[in-house]
Amino acid sequence: MESLLHITTLHYLVLGAALFLLGVIGVLTRRNVVIVLMSIELILNAVNLNLIAFSRFWGGVHGQIFAIFVITDAAAEAAVGLGILIAFFRNKETVNVDEVNLLKW
Amino acid sequence: MTEFMRYISGYLTSDKTPGGAGNMFWACVYILLVFAGVSVGVICMNWLERKILAHMQVRLGPMRVGPHGLLQPFADALKLLLKEDIIPAEADLVIFWSAPFIVDLAAFTVFVVVPFGPTHAITDMNIGILFMLGVSSLSVLGIVMAGWASNSHYPLIGALRSSAQMVSYEVAMGLSVVSAILMTSMNDTGTGTLSMIGIVQQQLIQKEWFIFKFFPLGLIAFFIFAVAMVAETNRAPFDLAEAESELTAGFHTEYSGFRWSLFFLAEYGAMMAVSSIAVTLWLGGWLRPFPNLLAGTTWDQIFSYFPGVAFLLLGAICFYNVARMPKHPYFRIQTIGLAVFGVVLALVGLVLFIPAVSVRIQDIFWFSAKVAAFMYLYIWYRGTFPRYRFDQLMRMGWKVLLPLGLGVLILTAGVGLLQIRS
Amino acid sequence: MNPVAEPALATPFFFYLLSGLMLIGGILVITRKNAVHSALALIVTLLAQSAIYLMLYAPFVAGVQIILYAGGIMVLFLFVIMLVNIDRALKERQFNRQWLVGMAAATALGGLFIAVYARGKAIFPERILTTAEGNNTQRVADMLYGPYMFAFEIASLLLLVAIIGAVVMAKKRI
Numbered sequence: 262m263e264s265l266l267h268i269t270t271l272h273y274l275v276l277g278a279a280l281f282l283l284g285v286i287g288v289l290t291r292r293n294v295v296i297v298l299m300s301i302e303l304i305l306n307a308v309n310l311n312l313i314a315f316s317r318f319w320g321g322v323h324g325q326i327f328a329i330f331v332i333t334d335a336a337a338e339a340a341v342g343l344g345i346l347i348a349f350f351r352n353k354e355t356v357n358v359d360e361v362n363l364l365k366w
Numbered sequence: 367m368t369e370f371m372r373y374i375s376g377y378l379t380s381d382k383t384p385g386g387a388g389n390m391f392w393a394c395v396y397i398l399l400v401f402a403g404v405s406v407g408v409i410c411m412n413w414l415e416r417k418i419l420a421h422m423q424v425r426l427g428p429m430r431v432g433p434h435g436l437l438q439p440f441a442d443a444l445k446l447l448l449k450e451d452i453i454p455a456e457a458d459l460v461i462f463w464s465a466p467f468i469v470d471l472a473a474f475t476v477f478v479v480v481p482f483g484p485t486h487a488i489t490d491m492n493i494g495i496l497f498m499l500g501v502s503s504l505s506v507l508g509i510v511m512a513g514w515a516s517n518s519h520y521p522l523i524g525a526l527r528s529s530a531q532m533v534s535y536e537v538a539m540g541l542s543v544v545s546a547i548l549m550t551s552m553n554d555t556g557t558g559t560l561s562m563i564g565i566v567q568q569q570l571i572q573k574e575w576f577i578f579k580f581f582p583l584g585l586i587a588f589f590i591f592a593v594a595m596v597a598e599t600n601r602a603p604f605d606l607a608e609a610e611s612e613l614t615a616g617f618h619t620e621y622s623g624f625r626w627s628l629f630f631l632a633e634y635g636a637m638m639a640v641s642s643i644a645v646t647l648w649l650g651g652w653l654r655p656f657p658n659l660l661a662g663t664t665w666d667q668i669f670s671y672f673p674g675v676a677f678l679l680l681g682a683i684c685f686y687n688v689a690r691m692p693k694h695p696y697f698r699i700q701t702i703g704l705a706v707f708g709v710v711l712a713l714v715g716l717v718l719f720i721p722a723v724s725v726r727i728q729d730i731f732w733f734s735a736k737v738a739a740f741m742y743l744y745i746w747y748r749g750t751f752p753r754y755r756f757d758q759l760m761r762m763g764w765k766v767l768l769p770l771g772l773g774v775l776i777l778t779a780g781v782g783l784l785q786i787r788s
Numbered sequence: 789m790n791p792v793a794e795p796a797l798a799t800p801f802f803f804y805l806l807s808g809l810m811l812i813g814g815i816l817v818i819t820r821k822n823a824v825h826s827a828l829a830l831i832v833t834l835l836a837q838s839a840i841y842l843m844l845y846a847p848f849v850a851g852v853q854i855i856l857y858a859g860g861i862m863v864l865f866l867f868v869i870m871l872v873n874i875d876r877a878l879k880e881r882q883f884n885r886q887w888l889v890g891m892a893a894a895t896a897l898g899g900l901f902i903a904v905y906a907r908g909k910a911i912f913p914e915r916i917l918t919t920a921e922g923n924n925t926q927r928v929a930d931m932l933y934g935p936y937m938f939a940f941e942i943a944s945l946l947l948l949v950a951i952i953g954a955v956v957m958a959k960k961r962i
Contacts, residue, residue, distance in 0.1 A: 266800045271909060273844070276807045278901040280814055280833075282894055287818035289890030290883050295823045295869055299830050302861070303814055306837055309849075317844040322927045325849050326936055329928075332849075332856050333943045337950030339861050343868045344957035350872045351960075359884050461824065493925060496851035503859030507831060510866045514824060526867070533863060560925055 273314035280307035292357045298342050305335045383563070385489020396488045400477045407741075408634040412439040415745050422749035433704035434687065449623035454517050457620070461515035466621065466628035469508030473635035475501045480642045481562045483652045483729030494562035495543060498643055499536075502598070505636060506532045509617050512629075516620035524616030527756055528600055528607035534763035535597040535604075539640075541771030542590040545778045546647040549576050549584065552782050566651030573658040577648040580781050587774045588648045590767055592743075595640040597763065599633060601744055603751035604759055641740035642733075649736050652729035670724050673731040677715030684708025802843060809836040821882055823869045827862060834858045848925045 280303055287300025309328045316324025350356060377389045384393035413428075413435065420427030428435030453462060479494040481487040491497050506529045513525020550568040551558030559565060569575055577588045597604040600616075607616045618629045645651060654669045685708045691701045718724055718731075754762070813833030820826045834857045841850035884890075932940055 268800055268803050271905065272803065272807075273840075274905065276810065276840075278898075278905070279811060282898050282901075283811070283814040283818055285897060286890065286894045289893060290887040291818060292880070292882060292884045293823055295865065295872070296818070296820075296826050299817055299826055299865065302830065302857075303817060303833070306834065306857075309853075310837060310840065313841055313844050313846050313849060316846065322924070322931050325846050325924075325928055326931050328846075328849050329852055329932070330939060330943055332852060333947065336856055336861050337947050339864060340950050340954040341957070343864060344954035347868065347871065347958045354874075356872050356874065357880070458822075458824070461828070464828075491847065492923075493847045493851045496848070496855070500851050500854035500859060503855055506859065506863050507866070510863065510870075511824075511828070514866075514870055522870070526870070529863060529867075533860075536859075557926065 270314055270318050274311060277307045277310040277314070280304075280310065292359060294346050294356050294358055295343075297358060298339065298346070301342075302335060302339065305331055381485055383485050383487045383490045385487075385491075393488055396486075397478075400480075400488060401474065404474065404477060404635055404638060405631070407638055408631055409439045409443075411634050411637075411741060412442060414741070415748075418742070418745045419749050422746075433691075433700040433707070436703075436707065443627065446623055446627040451624065452620070452622045454620045457517045458515045461511045465508050465512035465515060466625050466632070467508075468511065469505050469632040470628055470635070472501055472503075472505035472508060473632040473639060476636075476639040477642075479562050480639070481566060481646060481651055482733050484563060484567070486652075486730060487563060490561050490563045493560050495547065495560050495565070495643070495647070498562075498639070499540060499543065502636065502639060503533075503536055505632065506536075508632075512621070513617040516617075518620055521617050521619045524607045524619070528617055531600070531604065531607065531756075531759055531763070532598055534760060535594040535767070538590055538763060538767035538771050539594040539598060541768065541775055542587040542594065543643070543647060545583070545587040545771070545775045546576050546591075548775070548778050548782060549579050552579075552785060556786065562646050562651075566646055566653065569650050570653060570657065575648065575650040575653075580778060583774055583778050583781065584648065586770065587778070588644070590771050590774065591644055591648070594763075594767060595644060596744065596747060597759070598640060599636045601633075601637065602748035603754050606753055606756050606759065637741065637744055638737060641737045641744075644740060645733060645736040652733045654728070654732050670728055671719070673724065673727055674715045674718035676731075676735075677711050677718060679715075681708045681710075681712030681715060684711060803840070806836045806840050806843070809833070810840070821878055823873060824866070827865050827869060830865075831858055831862050834862065846924065848928050 284300045284303035284307060287303065288297050291297055291300065309331050312324040312328045312331070314324075316322060316328075346356070349361065353360065373389070374391055377384065377387055377392045380387050384390075384396055416438065417427040417435065428438040431438045431441045453459070476498050478488045479491050479497055481490070509525050509532070510529045513521045513523075513528070516522070546565070547558055547560060549572075550565055553568060553571055559568065572579070575584075577584045596602075600607060618626055621629060650657075654666075654672075656665075684704055688701055688705045688708060691697050691704065718727060810833050813829045813836065816829035817826045817833065820829065834853065838850045838853040838858070841847075841853060
């Protein structure tokens with residue numbers, strides 16, 4: 262009980278790991294491309310949480326800088342990914358990942 | 367019990383905001399006061415908008431409901447509460463219900479950091495201005511949800527246009543805000559601040575309102591923000607997305623009764639919120655006019671009479687209109703009502719002359735007066751300017767305001783560097 | 789670097805409330821049929837995460853998270869969902885055929901996490917925070933425009949490339 266009430270680094274790491282797992286499950290099991298992209302955002306956020314938790318406990322701001330860069334990167338990647346989605350949707354009229362099979366033998 | 371009384375009275379002698387002092391009781395009191403104040407402001411804005419627009423268009427506006435239409439907002443509120451609540455078929459109920467609340471949340475949460483005085487804010491976050499920009503950008507989500515959940519094409523087009531416009535002008539707003547933040551670091555230590563109270567204190571320390579700093583850079587930054595904030599709140603002349611003649615009513619077409627009044631509350635609340643940002647960043651917040659040009663205790667004394675004089679003036683206007691009322695038995699109740707209203711205003715004015723009250727009310731009065739001036743500007747724009755077409759709107763946001771904002775930022779940084787070097 | 793006993797860093801109440809919100813939001817993101825509901829659940833998750841950043845004494849990153857992630861990226865997602873949302877997709881199968889393998893892989897990953905945390909619990913630092921919270925923005929700025937200047941410029945170049953790429957790909961005729 263004592264270890265549940267005293268919030269330590271481990272609590273934040275476990276939370277980050279749980280979010281990461283949820284994101285991985287989303288990426289691996291969903292068919293809708295947009296939801297896959299949102300699960301990738303979940304993964305990136307879990308990583309951010311880890312970075313900032315460690316930045317807090319080491320005292321410097323390096324983790325926060327890295328987290329800002331990860332957010333920037335996530336924005337760029339979301340924009341490009343959604344652009345690809347729109348381009349593909351215009352051709353194939355579907356948003357399911359397993360129907361992207363034009364190169365399948 | 368005495369512990370509790372000590373908890374309450376212990377805050378009254380501290381010089382920090384309730385959030386800074388960690389006093390939950392007073393923080394809740396301040397939250398309730400701000401909420402009540404904004405709601406009263408929205409009610410007044412309803413009446414003021416209709417009257418001022420009417421007088422600009424050489425007509426009278428609402429005159430019937432109370433004396434000179436003073437009870438019109440209450441009649442409107444009653445009507446909206448009693449209206450039938452229509453929900454379109456196949457509308458996504460969860461999103462339909464939560465959209466007005468999200469827009470309201472975004473509009474009201476901004477007031478957590480708005481500084482009415484050096485210690486009169488609910489809290490003073492270190493990242494105050496960043497928090498305000500971020501939370502006001504959450505209202506775009508509410509609008510998109512409202513348009514989507516209505517399951518009808520007018521709201522959808524209106525919502526997409528509204529949100530595209532808001533997102534575009536947020537960029538220009540952000541750049542002009544960064545210029546103002548840059549000006550806070552032009553002091554001895556070279557340290558700027560993002561906290562709202564800190565920004566106004568820097569204007570006091572640097573003896574210059576930021577609108578006049580590095581003339582004309584502060585002025586141009588202020589103009590960019592003034593234009594962007596009108597576009598951000600979807601008000602004329604940038605209200606294509608919700609104008610009645612263009613798109614029925616945009617994203618809130620399918621909302622009726624109480625839900626529509628939530629959008630109305632959010633719109634005027636957001637107007638007051640961005641006006642508060644403009645006042646804090648450029649117009650000196652709670653500082654009285656000319657704090658350095660006309661300094662000294664006598665000038666302080668003279669300026670401290672302004673709140674009382676303002677309310678006495680309003681009372682005098684009421685009495686003048688009482689004298690002009692038609693002398694007909696049908697108007698007796700209205701005449702008496704207006705006279706009572708005038709007496710109340712005059713009493714408030716007299717109370718504000720008492721030194722104990724006047725000292726406390728000074729900062730709040732000047733801040734509210736400046737925000738009220740911005741509200742008048744909003745109504746003035748609505749009565750004067752024709753509407754922008756949507757492509758003209760987007761062109762101006764991206765091709766005019768954004769380069770201008772960048773230019774002002776670079777020039778401010780350059781001039782600031784030169785000033786520090788010399 | 790001996791572990792020092794530290795006072796509670798966060799009120800456990802707020803931590804559990806916010807982490808519960810985040811996990812519920814995360815579960816809703818990956819299980820909803822309607823993509824708009826998933827997007828809204830993700831917004832809830834992001835806002836709760838921003839509050840957790842505030843608890844971890846990172847106010848600047850919390851503000852950036854609200855502005856960029858919740859107010860920018862999620863609006864982009866909602867726009868695209870509205871553009872490509874087809875009613876037919878709501879009636880189709882939501883989970884793909886290899887969902888079992890996916891769950892197995894995720895379980896294996898979870899097991900790996902548990903093993904790592906159990907093994908390395910002793911080395912997680914418990915230092916006392918030695919710097920004041922007030923100037924977090926200033927310290928971030930000093931770092932960002934000092935040692936990490938190159939990464940900052942590269943990030944802005946990356947954003948430029950992403951903007952051009954997204955515009956080109958979403959255009960009808962180039």
